[in-house]
Amino acid sequence: MVEPNNNNDYNSASTFDELLPADMASKAQEIGIKKAHLDFTSTFALAILAGAFIALGSIFFTVSQTTGGVEISWGLSRVIGGLAFSLGLVLILVGGAELFTGNNLIIMAWASRKLSTWRVVRNWGIVYLGNLCGAVATALVVFWGMHYEMAGGGVGQTALNIAQTKVELGFGQAIILGILCNAMVCMAVWLTYSARTVLGRVAAIIFPITGFVAAGFEHCVANMYFIPYAILIKAGAPDAFWQGIGTTAASYDNITWGTFFVNNLIPVTIGNMIGGVFFVALVYWVIYLRNKEANRL
Numbered sequence: 001m002v003e004p005n006n007n008n009d010y011n012s013a014s015t016f017d018e019l020l021p022a023d024m025a026s027k028a029q030e031i032g033i034k035k036a037h038l039d040f041t042s043t044f045a046l047a048i049l050a051g052a053f054i055a056l057g058s059i060f061f062t063v064s065q066t067t068g069g070v071e072i073s074w075g076l077s078r079v080i081g082g083l084a085f086s087l088g089l090v091l092i093l094v095g096g097a098e099l100f101t102g103n104n105l106i107i108m109a110w111a112s113r114k115l116s117t118w119r120v121v122r123n124w125g126i127v128y129l130g131n132l133c134g135a136v137a138t139a140l141v142v143f144w145g146m147h148y149e150m151a152g153g154g155v156g157q158t159a160l161n162i163a164q165t166k167v168e169l170g171f172g173q174a175i176i177l178g179i180l181c182n183a184m185v186c187m188a189v190w191l192t193y194s195a196r197t198v199l200g201r202v203a204a205i206i207f208p209i210t211g212f213v214a215a216g217f218e219h220c221v222a223n224m225y226f227i228p229y230a231i232l233i234k235a236g237a238p239d240a241f242w243q244g245i246g247t248t249a250a251s252y253d254n255i256t257w258g259t260f261f262v263n264n265l266i267p268v269t270i271g272n273m274i275g276g277v278f279f280v281a282l283v284y285w286v287i288y289l290r291n292k293e294a295n296r297l
Contacts, residue, residue, distance in 0.1 A: 018200060024193040025288035028281075029114065031193075032106035035098065036119040040126060043098055047130020050097035054131070055138035055225035057088025059147070061213065062226075066158045068151050075214075082210030085222070089185070089205050093192050100128045100221060101182045102189040104276025108285045128269075135224035143232040153244040156233050160252050163230030166223055167259040171267045174218055178271020179279065181217035184208045185272075186280035218268040227260040 019027065035043075064084040065077060092099050106123060109115045148156025169177070191204035212219070233241075234249045242248050 018194040018196060020194070021284070022288045024190065025108070025284050027193045028105050028190065028284070029109045029112060029289060032103075032109035033114055035103060036106055036109065036115050036123045038098075038123075043123065043126045044130045046096065046098040047100070047127040048134035048137070049095075050092050050099040050127070051131035051134020051136075051221060051224060052138045053091035053095070053097055053134075054088040054099070054219075054221045055135045055142075056091065057085040058222050058225045059138075059142060060084040060087050062159050062162065063150070063155060065162070066151050066154045068154055078214040078216070079210060082213035083206065085213045086206050086209040088222070089188060089209050090202055093189065093201055093205060094198055098123075098127045098130065100124060100131050101185045101219065101272050101276055103127055104182065104273060105186055105189060105281045107277050107281045108289065111282060111285045112289055131221045132224050135221060136228050139225050139229035139232060143229060143236065148233050148237060149241060149244075153241050156237060156241060157245045157247075159226070160230050160233060160255065163227045163255050164252055166218070166227060167254050167256075167263045169218070169263060169267075171263070174264055174267035175271040175274070177216065177218040178220065178268040179275035180215070180271075181212045181219045181268075182272035182275035183279040184212035184217065184275075185219065186276040190280060190284065218264070218271065220265060220269040220272050223260075223264055223268060227255065227264060230255050231257060231260065 038046075061081045061084045064081045067077070089099075089102075091097070092102070103123060106115065106120055110117065110120045148159060150156075185208070188205045188208035191208070192201040195201045195204055230252070234252050234255055237249075
């Protein structure tokens with residue numbers, strides 16, 4: 001029997017092996033530098049796409065939570081919803097787009113002094129605005145398509161209930177749920193840096209994203225779709241819709257542009273930034289890149 005050549009076998013296999021965390025950190029840093037130096041038009045266009053992609057995942061989630069009177073356990077329903085919502089991040093990380101929450105990882109390059117503070121803030125500002133435009137535009141198009149009338153108005157009622165729950169969160173509660181959410185989102189992005197194949201990236205995305213959605217954590221870009229869509233339904237759905245679901249727009253008085261921004265978007269964005277920057281990006285920078293950069297000084 002011929003003995004295998006261990007060195008050759010190792011070298012051959014290493015071509016296909018996923019990256020280990022230290023290499024993932026270097027990759028995250030390099031990607032962050034490229035993102036921060038992307039021109040305005042490309043960054044903004046990719047951010048609009050990301051907002052729309054997250055909105056598509058949110059639509060899928062809304063449909064998954066509309067049971068049509070069929071009994072299903074709450075926990076199982078949430079897990080199914082999380083799997084459905086994963087569509088958004090799959091489209092972003094495989095198709096290519098710029099997501100504000102995932103771009104919190106850019107801070108790793110800043111910590112290594114490879115990016116200025118202005119470059120980081122510029123990227124975050126452009127991407128955040130683009131995400132908002134993409135998500136709200138998608139909400140408007142879906143509203144015009146009268147998607148809320150599906151399942152006898154059940155989809156619209158689910159959308160309204162989702163939004164009402166979100167705007168009724170306490171300010172501090174919204175921050176904490178935002179922290180937990182983006183720790184999971186950034187972990188999903190981080191894990192994709194280990195993968196060398198599309199299948200590997202998709203597998204890395206599904207469990208963290210399903211987990212944060214099932215747990216009820218708060219994502220600012222998703223909420224840029226969920227709440228504006230509910231506001232549009234509340235303001236523009238015909239009487240037949242309200243009669244069909246057996247309630248009125250007055251039952252959703254808390255869903256307004258004011259509560260969207262003050263009760264949800266602002267605290268959730270703060271929480272998302274804390275979770276992404278401090279709980280993921282800087283932790284991995286300290287572990288894998290701090291000493292490397294110190295040795296270069």
